[in-house]
Amino acid sequence: MTNYDFDYIKDKFVAYAKMNTRADEHSTAIPTTPGQVVLLKELLHELEHLGLEQVSYSEKDAYVVGKIPANTTKKVSAIGFVAHVDTADFNAENIQPQVHPDYDGQTIELGHGYHLSSAEFPSLKKVIGHTLITASGDTLLGADDKAGIAGLLGMAKYLQENPEVEHGEIWLAFGPDEEIGQGAKRFDVSRFPVEFAYTLDNGDPGDITYETFNAAAATIDFYGTVVHPGEAYGLMVNATLMASKFVSLLPEDFVPEKSRGYQGYILVLSNEGNVDHARVELIIRDFDTAGFKQNKALIKSLVAQFNQRYGEDRVKLEIHDQYLSPGDVIKAHPYVVNLVHHAYEKMGLPIHHIAFRGGTDGDFISQKGIPTPNLFNGGANFHGRYEYVSVENMVLLAKTLTTIVQTHLELNDRRDETPLTR
Numbered sequence: 528m529t530n531y532d533f534d535y536i537k538d539k540f541v542a543y544a545k546m547n548t549r550a551d552e553h554s555t556a557i558p559t560t561p562g563q564v565v566l567l568k569e570l571l572h573e574l575e576h577l578g579l580e581q582v583s584y585s586e587k588d589a590y591v592v593g594k595i596p597a598n599t600t601k602k603v604s605a606i607g608f609v610a611h612v613d614t615a616d617f618n619a620e621n622i623q624p625q626v627h628p629d630y631d632g633q634t635i636e637l638g639h640g641y642h643l644s645s646a647e648f649p650s651l652k653k654v655i656g657h658t659l660i661t662a663s664g665d666t667l668l669g670a671d672d673k674a675g676i677a678g679l680l681g682m683a684k685y686l687q688e689n690p691e692v693e694h695g696e697i698w699l700a701f702g703p704d705e706e707i708g709q710g711a712k713r714f715d716v717s718r719f720p721v722e723f724a725y726t727l728d729n730g731d732p733g734d735i736t737y738e739t740f741n742a743a744a745a746t747i748d749f750y751g752t753v754v755h756p757g758e759a760y761g762l763m764v765n766a767t768l769m770a771s772k773f774v775s776l777l778p779e780d781f782v783p784e785k786s787r788g789y790q791g792y793i794l795v796l797s798n799e800g801n802v803d804h805a806r807v808e809l810i811i812r813d814f815d816t817a818g819f820k821q822n823k824a825l826i827k828s829l830v831a832q833f834n835q836r837y838g839e840d841r842v843k844l845e846i847h848d849q850y851l852s853p854g855d856v857i858k859a860h861p862y863v864v865n866l867v868h869h870a871y872e873k874m875g876l877p878i879h880h881i882a883f884r885g886g887t888d889g890d891f892i893s894q895k896g897i898p899t900p901n902l903f904n905g906g907a908n909f910h911g912r913y914e915y916v917s918v919e920n921m922v923l924l925a926k927t928l929t930t931i932v933q934t935h936l937e938l939n940d941r942r943d944e945t946p947l948t949r
């Protein structure tokens with residue numbers, strides 16, 4: 528048996544972290560930035576090098592996919608794993624990854640006057656003795672999600688070097704523009720023929736996320752009637768007052784500042800206007816699909832009430848879904864989560880269900896019919912200069928993925944379909 532290749536995982540991570548793959552929400556290109564294409568093409572070659580089959584890049588969705596063929600005669604469905612190549616909205620010019628072997632718990636000098644200390648970031652205490660990688664103070668590191676990529680390659684290399692480890696078909700996918708919520712929306716999943724998949728995007732070892740917010744955005748326009756105030760009796764309709772009245776009718780306690788865990792909210796982003804025209808912009812967030820629908824219905828019914836009271840077409844509503852929680856899709860396939868529970872238990876990892884208060888690639892992929900929870904990638908302090916990753920945790924990720932694949936082979940015929948609870 529060859530073991531997981533620590534240096535390979537570390538070196539791949541460092542090489543990919545140096546590449547500027549910052550997404551750009553103002554670009555309409557696919558992917559939004561050319562740096563992402565450079566990394567995607569690099570990954571294409573790496574997958575070929577690791578012996579994957581049907582490796583391809585599509586310019587339509589900017590995903591690289593490839594298959595590790597099954598090496599068993601047992602009948603078992605295909606599993607997929609997904610990581611994203613882009614990084615968050617923070618400086619990514621000239622990233623200089625710093626490797627800190629045998630982290631001793633002391634404060635790390637990042638450079639440019641910045642420090643990483645366990646007093647400020649207690650999660651560092653969990654990685655004492657590990658080899659840490661940080662950036663150098665003026666950029667992010669991009670462990671979100673290059674740690675997921677490195678862990679996934681670590682699994683592929685391990686399986687290539689240990690053909691006696693039995694497994695079914697495994698598909699890998701690397702995609703763009705997760706950070707701006709665009710990449711997975713375009714993913715042509717006919718290129719990814721799996722029964723279910725997992726994203727490896729942030730989180731600690733043992734985490735699993737299968738519920739996120741359902742998200743919608745609304746713009747409400749109020750149209751007034753402007754008349755000279757001295758002559759306004761019975762004629763003027765004030766758009767600003769209509770808008771203020773509207774906002775005052777929203778549920779008072781359903782706001783971000785009173786929301787945590789699995790609670791949702793309506794956030795009024797702006798309320799601006801004059802007598803002639805006013806505009807209210809708001810977003811709705813809810814884990815619970817029924818609650819999400821209710822709150823969208825509330826906005827619609829308030830608009831209808833206003834039009835009844837002030838006259839038809841005084842108020843116009845534009846409302847659209849931004850992303851939908853994978854919760855309902857995944858709860859209909861509890862095996863996808865229970866399988867991970869069994870794999871984590873085998874490895875002695877503590878199981879944590881995370882209520883993810885944002886969106887993920889799994890939201891879009893699940894809506895396309897492939898149940899896709901998120902696991903973890905071994906990094907921390909994402910999206911800024913204090914980001915770090917432990918190489919040991921990326922190795923642990925590689926090992927966890929192998930364990931999931933092996934557990935699937937064992938349990939495929941006698942699936943644990945226990946309903947999911949929070």
Ligand SMILES: [Zn+2]
Pocket residue numbers: 611671672705728729
């Ligand atoms: Zn991410």
